[in-house]
Amino acid sequence: MEWVVIVSVLVMTILSLLRVNVIIAIIIAALTAGVMSDLSIVESIDMLVEGMGGQANTALSYILLGAFAVAISYTGITAVLVNYLIKVLTGKKTMLVLTIAGVASLSQNLVPVHIAFIPILIPPLLKLFDEMRLDRRAVATALTFGLKTPYMVVPAGFGLIFHETIVNGMIQNGAELTMKEAALSMIIPGLGMVLGLLIAIFITYRKEREAIPGAGGTGSIINVPDTTDMTFNRQHALTLVAIVAALIVQIMTKNLIAGALTGLILMFVFLVVPYKNGDKIVAEGVSMMGTIAFVMLVASGFGNVLQQTGAVDALVEASSGLLSSSKLMIAFVLLLVGLVITMGIGSSFGTIPIIAALFVPILTTAGFSPLATASLIGTAGALGDAGSPASDSTLGPTSGLNADGKHNHIWDTCVPTFIHFNIPLFIFGLIAAMVL
Known part of the structure; x- marks a missing residue:
């Protein structure tokens, strides 16, 4: 049974x-887990x-x-921001990538919108x-x-939920821990993430690379009018009001749905977006994020199969036989278990x-x-989030x-993020386990 998850x-x-x-792939993996646990296909x-x-x-x-x-x-x-970035960062590849990393970082804590900014900024x-x-890949x-x-x-923000x-x-x-201690415990693994980013930007993906049409399958850029000479106007000010309102509602209710719905409704109320375009906008939104949403649903089902069949319990039970081993070996095996589980479930928060x-x-x-x-x-939960085909941390970047x-x-998001984040995260997680 312990082999089912692996x-x-x-x-x-x-x-x-x-x-x-x-x-x-996730559906077949879930059926594999079920059949190996003596369940029928149905x-x-x-x-x-x-x-x-x-x-x-x-x-x-x-x-x-x-x-x-x-x-x-x-x-x-978006064009106003993009035009500014083009003026300031054209030819400065490293600075552009670091700026994108900085903007992405704001999406988790300061302005907790998670992956929603990606299809706005990146296309x-x-x-x-x-x-x-x-x-x-950088x-x-x-x-x-x-x-x-x-x-x-x-x-x-999302970090508060994680901690x-x-x-x-x-x-x-049965173990005591404070929020302050939880934050301290993740500093060393976090340094591993920083190291992985620097290696990716300054070493692995520093060379020029041509993007190949058709490499990622079908895709369509959001329909944005020609905005080469667009400057900030009243429409944009009202849009910012809608965004701020969405964030306030999201923070107050701790509910992404309430926040997104508030912002969307205000866009129509303010007439920033013509009411007649409502169907088209929602359809494009479903087209853009529908795949991610459905992957998350199927991944949740896969996680349910692993849990309900007792496969996860069996895997850790088998690992518990290492109690007589060294602390380093115990930490190594448990991190490996966390990597496998999170790769399957695709969510560090759920793991x-x-x-x-x-x-x-x-x-x-x-x-x-x-x-x-x-x-x-914390490290075992975060391991696999980067690199998992079912994780929103990889699905989000790909959507943009x-x-x-x-x-x-897989090859341009999951493999690069797995190599540059899971490997250093694993190593720094081991170091944290030994020194804390």
């Missing part, structure tokens, strides 16, 4: 690398569908955020990327860095409660400190970079 995740990964559609499908509701809230959020992003782009306000910049012959790593590192390290999940997971399983219940008893018995335990749980069909989700 084999099913390998099936998903191999199929994805062979360019099989990620949704099909029972496996039922369990998969049953678990899809676990991400229904997130899926609807992404679709509404997609529609909101299209409405914002329709006003041309209009694709032409500039091509003119500069900028390697889009941009993908920069975006994923900004989507992951801030929530791992800073206890605000609260670690603290609650430890307390519920933390599972692995906390399994890791805390093992790590406490082995003599790890609360800080080291928190660091291992493949708007013109020149960016492949």
Whole structure:
């Protein structure tokens, strides 16, 4: 039974690398897990569908955020920002990528919109990327860095949710931890993420690269009018009001759906977007974010199959036999388990409660400190988020970079982010476990 998680995740990964559609790959992986757990194909499908509701809230959020992003782009306000970036950063590839990483970082804590900014900002910049012959894999790593590192390290916005999940997971399983300690425990793993970003930008993807038409399948840029000479106007001011209102509602209600719906409604109320274009805007939003939303739903179903069949418990149970081993070996194996689980489920936030219940008893018995335990749980949860075909940290960047069909989700986003973030995160997670 302990091999079910490993084999099913390998099936998903191999199929994805062979360019099989990620949704099909996840479904086949889920059926593999079900059959290996002595379920029939039909029972496996039922369990998969049953678990899809676990991400229904997130899926609807992404679709509404997609529609909101299209409405914002329709006003041309994105062009004002893009024109400024073109004037200031043309020819400065490294600075452009670092700026994108910085903007992405704001999306987790200061302005918690998560991936919603990507389809607003990135598609209009694709032409500039091509003119500069900028390697889009560098941009993908920069975006994923900004989507992951801030929530791992800073206890605000999405980071507050992440750290609260670690603290609650430890307390519920008999270990004491404060929010301050949770933040301290993730500093060293966060440094691993910084190192991975610098290697990607300054070494791996520094050379020029031509984007190949058709490399990523079909894609279509958001319809934005010619805005070469556009300057900031009243429409843009009202758009900013709608954005701020959406953020305020989101923060107050802690609900992405309420925030996105508020922003979208205000865009129509302010007549920034003509009411007659409502159907078109929502349709484009669904087209843009629908795939991500559905992948998240199927990934949630896959996670449900792994949990309900007891495959995850069995995997960790098998790992617990290492209690007589060295602390380094225990940390190594548990991080490996976290990597496999998160690669399958595709969500660090969804993985933390599972692995906390399994890791805390093992790590406490082995003599790890609360800080080291928190660091291992947080790192194990974050591992696999970058590189997983089902993670919004990879799906988000691809949604923007493949708007013109020149960016492949697996080879241009998942593989680069896996190499540059999961490897250093694994190493720095081990270091944190040993020194804290």
